[in-house]
Amino acid sequence: MTRTTSRADGRENGRHKPPAAVRCAIYTRKSTDEGLDQEFNSLDAQRESGEHYVRAQEGQGWVCLPTRYDDGGFTGGNMERPALKRLLADIEAGQIDCVVVYKVDRLSRSLLDFARIMETFDKHAVSFVSVTQQFNTSTSMGRLMLNVLLSFAQFEREIISERTRDKMAAARRKGKYVGGAPLLGYDIDRDASRLVVNEQEAVRVQQIFELYLEFQSLLPTIAELDRRGWTTKRWTTKKGTQRGGRPFNKNTLYGLLTNVAYVGKVRYKHEVYEGEHEGIVDPDTFEEVQRLLRTNHRTGGARVRNRFGALLKGLLRCAPCGCS
Structure with missing residues:
Protein backbone atom coordinates (compact mmCIF):
# COMPACT_ATOMS: atom_id res chain seq x y z
CA MET A 1 0.00 0.00 0.00
CA THR A 2 1.39 3.32 -1.06
CA ARG A 3 1.90 5.92 1.70
CA THR A 4 1.02 9.52 0.95
CA THR A 5 3.96 11.88 1.46
CA SER A 6 3.64 15.08 3.46
CA ARG A 7 2.74 18.28 1.64
CA ALA A 8 5.52 20.77 0.80
CA ASP A 9 3.91 23.55 2.81
CA GLY A 10 6.24 23.02 5.77
CA ARG A 11 4.12 20.36 7.60
CA GLU A 12 5.46 16.88 8.24
CA ASN A 13 3.58 14.23 10.19
CA GLY A 14 1.10 16.90 11.29
CA ARG A 15 3.76 19.23 12.75
CA HIS A 16 5.26 22.48 11.42
CA LYS A 17 8.96 22.48 10.58
CA PRO A 18 10.94 25.09 12.53
CA PRO A 19 12.16 27.91 10.29
CA ALA A 20 15.72 27.70 9.09
CA ALA A 21 18.17 29.70 11.19
CA VAL A 22 19.07 33.13 9.80
CA ARG A 23 22.52 34.08 11.08
CA CYS A 24 22.55 37.84 11.64
CA ALA A 25 25.71 39.96 11.88
CA ILE A 26 25.37 43.46 13.35
CA TYR A 27 27.68 46.08 11.86
CA THR A 28 28.31 49.39 13.68
CA ARG A 29 30.37 52.45 12.78
CA LYS A 30 31.25 55.89 14.16
CA SER A 31 33.17 58.44 12.12
CA THR A 32 35.26 59.77 15.02
CA ASP A 33 36.79 58.10 18.07
CA GLU A 34 35.32 60.75 20.37
CA GLY A 35 33.52 59.15 23.31
CA LEU A 36 34.50 55.59 22.41
CA ASP A 37 36.30 55.22 25.74
CA GLN A 38 32.98 55.52 27.59
CA GLU A 39 31.50 52.43 29.22
CA PHE A 40 28.44 52.59 26.92
CA ASN A 41 29.27 54.38 23.69
CA SER A 42 27.66 54.97 20.30
CA LEU A 43 28.79 51.61 18.93
CA ASP A 44 27.23 49.82 21.90
CA ALA A 45 23.97 51.73 21.39
CA GLN A 46 23.86 50.76 17.71
CA ARG A 47 24.52 47.11 18.52
CA GLU A 48 21.87 47.08 21.25
CA SER A 49 19.27 48.37 18.77
CA GLY A 50 20.30 45.68 16.30
CA GLU A 51 20.05 42.95 18.93
CA HIS A 52 16.53 44.08 19.90
CA TYR A 53 15.51 43.97 16.24
CA VAL A 54 16.92 40.47 15.75
CA ARG A 55 15.18 39.18 18.91
CA ALA A 56 11.89 40.51 17.53
CA GLN A 57 12.38 38.21 14.52
CA GLU A 58 13.19 35.06 16.51
CA GLY A 59 9.96 33.48 15.32
CA GLN A 60 11.38 33.54 11.81
CA GLY A 61 14.57 31.82 12.93
CA TRP A 62 16.74 34.93 13.28
CA VAL A 63 19.73 34.54 15.59
CA CYS A 64 22.35 37.16 16.47
CA LEU A 65 25.96 36.14 15.91
CA PRO A 66 28.27 36.91 18.87
CA THR A 67 31.06 38.27 16.68
CA ARG A 68 31.25 42.07 16.83
CA TYR A 69 31.89 44.14 13.72
CA ASP A 70 32.63 47.60 15.16
CA ASP A 71 34.47 50.34 13.27
CA GLY A 72 35.15 53.19 15.68
CA GLY A 73 36.84 56.28 14.24
CA PHE A 74 36.44 55.34 10.55
CA THR A 75 34.75 57.34 7.82
CA GLY A 76 31.95 55.87 5.75
CA GLY A 77 33.35 57.49 2.62
CA ASN A 78 35.58 54.52 1.76
CA MET A 79 35.94 50.80 2.48
CA GLU A 80 39.25 50.97 4.34
CA ARG A 81 37.72 49.73 7.60
CA PRO A 82 38.98 46.65 9.48
CA ALA A 83 35.60 45.47 10.79
CA LEU A 84 33.96 45.91 7.38
CA LYS A 85 36.71 43.83 5.79
CA ARG A 86 36.15 41.09 8.38
CA LEU A 87 32.41 41.24 7.73
CA LEU A 88 32.85 40.81 3.97
CA ALA A 89 35.36 38.00 4.50
CA ASP A 90 32.92 36.12 6.76
CA ILE A 91 30.15 36.62 4.18
CA GLU A 92 32.34 35.11 1.48
CA ALA A 93 33.09 32.23 3.86
CA GLY A 94 29.35 31.53 4.11
CA GLN A 95 29.07 32.34 7.82
CA ILE A 96 26.43 35.13 7.56
CA ASP A 97 22.88 35.20 6.20
CA CYS A 98 21.81 38.74 7.11
CA VAL A 99 23.56 42.04 7.91
CA VAL A 100 21.84 44.40 10.35
CA VAL A 101 22.76 48.09 10.75
CA TYR A 102 21.25 50.95 12.71
CA LYS A 103 21.09 53.21 9.63
CA VAL A 104 22.10 52.74 6.01
CA ASP A 105 24.89 55.31 6.21
CA ARG A 106 26.59 53.25 8.95
CA LEU A 107 27.49 50.73 6.26
CA SER A 108 28.59 53.29 3.63
CA ARG A 109 28.16 56.91 2.56
CA SER A 110 29.43 56.27 -0.96
CA LEU A 111 27.10 55.11 -3.71
CA LEU A 112 29.95 53.37 -5.55
CA ASP A 113 31.18 51.53 -2.46
CA PHE A 114 27.64 50.60 -1.45
CA ALA A 115 27.01 49.11 -4.89
CA ARG A 116 30.11 46.95 -4.46
CA ILE A 117 29.00 45.83 -1.00
CA MET A 118 25.50 44.97 -2.25
CA GLU A 119 27.03 43.00 -5.11
CA THR A 120 28.83 40.87 -2.53
CA PHE A 121 25.59 40.48 -0.54
CA ASP A 122 23.66 39.38 -3.64
CA LYS A 123 26.37 36.96 -4.71
CA HIS A 124 26.16 35.12 -1.38
CA ALA A 125 22.37 35.53 -0.88
CA VAL A 126 22.82 37.78 2.16
CA SER A 127 19.92 40.06 3.08
CA PHE A 128 20.36 43.57 4.44
CA VAL A 129 18.32 45.31 7.13
CA SER A 130 18.35 48.82 8.57
CA VAL A 131 16.76 49.04 12.02
CA THR A 132 15.48 52.62 11.61
CA GLN A 133 14.68 52.51 7.87
CA GLN A 134 12.36 49.64 6.98
CA PHE A 135 12.85 48.23 3.48
CA ASN A 136 13.29 44.92 1.73
CA THR A 137 16.28 44.59 -0.56
CA SER A 138 14.74 41.63 -2.36
CA THR A 139 12.26 43.87 -4.24
CA SER A 140 12.90 46.50 -6.91
CA MET A 141 11.03 49.15 -4.86
CA GLY A 142 13.14 48.32 -1.83
CA ARG A 143 16.32 48.75 -3.85
CA LEU A 144 15.05 52.08 -5.18
CA MET A 145 14.35 53.33 -1.65
CA LEU A 146 17.77 52.14 -0.55
CA ASN A 147 19.52 54.05 -3.34
CA VAL A 148 17.52 57.20 -2.55
CA LEU A 149 18.52 57.00 1.10
CA LEU A 150 22.15 56.42 0.17
CA SER A 151 22.09 59.34 -2.27
CA PHE A 152 21.07 61.64 0.55
CA ALA A 153 23.78 60.16 2.77
CA GLN A 154 26.44 60.87 0.14
CA PHE A 155 25.03 64.36 -0.40
CA GLU A 156 25.27 65.02 3.35
CA ARG A 157 28.89 63.81 3.42
CA GLU A 158 29.84 66.08 0.50
CA ILE A 159 28.15 69.08 2.15
CA ILE A 160 30.08 68.42 5.37
CA SER A 161 33.33 68.18 3.40
CA GLU A 162 32.65 71.48 1.64
CA ARG A 163 31.90 73.21 4.94
CA THR A 164 35.09 71.82 6.43
CA ARG A 165 37.17 73.06 3.48
CA ASP A 166 35.55 76.50 3.66
CA LYS A 167 36.24 76.70 7.38
CA MET A 168 39.88 75.73 6.90
CA ALA A 169 40.28 78.25 4.08
CA ALA A 170 38.86 81.05 6.24
CA ALA A 171 41.19 80.07 9.11
CA ARG A 172 44.21 80.07 6.78
CA ARG A 173 43.36 83.53 5.50
CA LYS A 174 43.39 84.71 9.11
CA GLY A 175 46.81 83.14 9.61
CA LYS A 176 45.60 80.40 11.94
CA TYR A 177 47.04 76.93 12.35
CA VAL A 178 44.53 74.36 11.06
CA GLY A 179 46.30 71.10 11.75
CA GLY A 180 48.73 68.84 10.03
CA ALA A 181 52.03 67.26 11.01
CA PRO A 182 54.10 69.38 13.45
CA LEU A 183 57.00 71.34 11.98
CA LEU A 184 60.61 71.11 13.09
CA GLY A 185 61.18 74.25 15.15
Missing part, protein backbone atom coordinates in the same frame (compact mmCIF):
# COMPACT_ATOMS: atom_id res chain seq x y z
CA TYR A 186 57.63 74.45 16.50
CA ASP A 187 55.39 72.71 19.00
CA ILE A 188 51.59 72.76 18.92
CA ASP A 189 49.56 74.46 21.63
CA ARG A 190 46.46 72.23 21.49
CA ASP A 191 44.40 74.51 23.72
CA ALA A 192 45.01 77.66 21.65
CA SER A 193 45.37 75.71 18.37
CA ARG A 194 48.51 77.57 17.33
CA LEU A 195 52.23 77.02 16.73
CA VAL A 196 54.70 77.97 19.46
CA VAL A 197 58.46 78.18 18.97
CA ASN A 198 60.60 75.31 20.22
CA GLU A 199 63.81 77.24 20.96
CA GLN A 200 66.18 74.28 20.67
CA GLU A 201 64.74 73.11 17.36
CA ALA A 202 64.50 76.67 16.05
CA VAL A 203 68.29 77.04 16.29
CA ARG A 204 68.70 73.82 14.33
CA VAL A 205 66.32 75.05 11.59
CA GLN A 206 68.30 78.28 11.27
CA GLN A 207 71.52 76.28 10.93
CA ILE A 208 69.97 74.08 8.23
CA PHE A 209 69.20 77.17 6.14
CA GLU A 210 72.79 78.38 6.66
CA LEU A 211 74.18 74.97 5.69
CA TYR A 212 72.24 75.00 2.43
CA LEU A 213 73.63 78.44 1.59
CA GLU A 214 77.11 77.12 2.40
CA PHE A 215 76.87 73.93 0.32
CA GLN A 216 74.48 75.41 -2.29
CA SER A 217 72.99 71.97 -3.03
CA LEU A 218 70.58 69.54 -1.38
CA LEU A 219 72.69 66.37 -1.41
CA PRO A 220 75.82 67.81 0.26
CA THR A 221 73.57 69.47 2.84
CA ILE A 222 71.85 66.14 3.53
CA ALA A 223 75.24 64.46 3.94
CA GLU A 224 76.20 67.05 6.55
CA LEU A 225 72.88 66.64 8.36
CA ASP A 226 73.42 62.87 8.45
CA ARG A 227 76.94 63.39 9.80
CA ARG A 228 75.51 65.51 12.61
CA GLY A 229 72.73 63.01 13.28
CA TRP A 230 69.96 65.56 12.67
CA THR A 231 66.56 64.17 11.75
CA THR A 232 63.07 65.36 10.92
CA LYS A 233 60.60 66.41 13.63
CA ARG A 234 59.87 63.66 16.14
CA TRP A 235 56.38 63.79 17.63
CA THR A 236 53.69 61.70 19.31
CA THR A 237 50.11 61.37 18.08
CA LYS A 238 47.06 61.62 20.33
CA LYS A 239 46.96 57.82 20.35
CA GLY A 240 50.55 57.66 21.60
CA THR A 241 52.14 56.58 18.31
CA GLN A 242 55.68 57.84 17.63
CA ARG A 243 56.12 59.57 14.26
CA GLY A 244 58.97 61.31 12.44
CA GLY A 245 62.58 61.32 13.61
CA ARG A 246 63.84 60.04 10.26
CA PRO A 247 66.96 61.08 8.32
CA PHE A 248 66.44 63.89 5.83
CA ASN A 249 66.06 63.15 2.13
CA LYS A 250 65.70 65.49 -0.84
CA ASN A 251 61.93 65.78 -0.46
CA THR A 252 61.87 66.48 3.28
CA LEU A 253 64.77 68.94 3.09
CA TYR A 254 63.23 70.77 0.13
CA GLY A 255 59.91 70.92 1.98
CA LEU A 256 61.61 72.46 5.01
CA LEU A 257 63.56 75.02 2.98
CA THR A 258 60.46 76.19 1.09
CA ASN A 259 58.01 76.29 4.01
CA VAL A 260 56.79 79.87 4.49
CA ALA A 261 55.82 79.03 8.07
CA TYR A 262 59.45 79.65 9.03
CA VAL A 263 59.04 83.35 8.23
CA GLY A 264 55.77 83.63 10.15
CA LYS A 265 53.38 83.07 7.24
CA VAL A 266 50.80 80.48 6.18
CA ARG A 267 50.03 79.21 2.70
CA TYR A 268 46.59 78.37 1.32
CA LYS A 269 46.74 76.94 -2.20
CA HIS A 270 48.72 79.56 -4.13
CA GLU A 271 48.20 82.43 -1.69
CA VAL A 272 50.41 83.38 1.28
CA TYR A 273 49.05 85.16 4.36
CA GLU A 274 50.54 86.56 7.56
CA GLY A 275 50.42 83.93 10.30
CA GLU A 276 49.63 84.20 13.98
CA HIS A 277 52.85 82.42 14.93
CA GLU A 278 56.36 83.83 15.22
CA GLY A 279 58.85 83.31 12.40
CA ILE A 280 62.22 81.73 13.23
CA VAL A 281 64.18 82.32 9.99
CA ASP A 282 65.38 85.72 8.83
CA PRO A 283 63.28 86.78 5.78
CA ASP A 284 66.39 87.79 3.81
CA THR A 285 67.97 84.39 4.44
CA PHE A 286 64.75 82.66 3.42
CA GLU A 287 64.55 84.63 0.15
CA GLU A 288 68.20 83.93 -0.64
CA VAL A 289 67.57 80.22 -0.20
CA GLN A 290 64.51 80.42 -2.51
CA ARG A 291 66.57 82.16 -5.23
CA LEU A 292 69.27 79.50 -4.97
CA LEU A 293 66.70 76.69 -5.14
CA ARG A 294 65.12 78.22 -8.25
CA THR A 295 68.53 78.64 -9.87
CA ASN A 296 69.54 75.04 -9.17
CA HIS A 297 66.18 73.81 -10.47
CA ARG A 298 66.59 75.78 -13.68
CA THR A 299 70.25 74.88 -14.33
CA GLY A 300 70.31 71.43 -12.78
CA GLY A 301 72.92 72.65 -10.28
CA ALA A 302 75.51 73.32 -13.00
CA ARG A 303 76.85 76.34 -11.13
CA VAL A 304 77.35 74.28 -7.98
CA ARG A 305 79.10 71.45 -9.83
CA ASN A 306 81.48 74.02 -11.36
CA ARG A 307 81.67 76.35 -8.38
CA PHE A 308 85.42 77.01 -8.97
CA GLY A 309 84.93 78.21 -12.54
CA ALA A 310 86.98 75.54 -14.35
CA LEU A 311 87.17 76.80 -17.95
CA LEU A 312 87.78 73.38 -19.49
CA LYS A 313 85.09 71.53 -17.50
CA GLY A 314 83.11 69.35 -19.90
CA LEU A 315 85.70 69.72 -22.66
CA LEU A 316 88.54 67.57 -21.36
CA ARG A 317 87.71 63.95 -20.58
CA CYS A 318 89.54 61.02 -19.01
CA ALA A 319 90.45 58.46 -21.70
CA PRO A 320 89.87 55.31 -19.58
CA CYS A 321 86.54 56.26 -17.94
CA GLY A 322 85.22 59.19 -20.03
CA CYS A 323 84.67 61.47 -17.00
CA SER A 324 85.10 65.19 -17.53
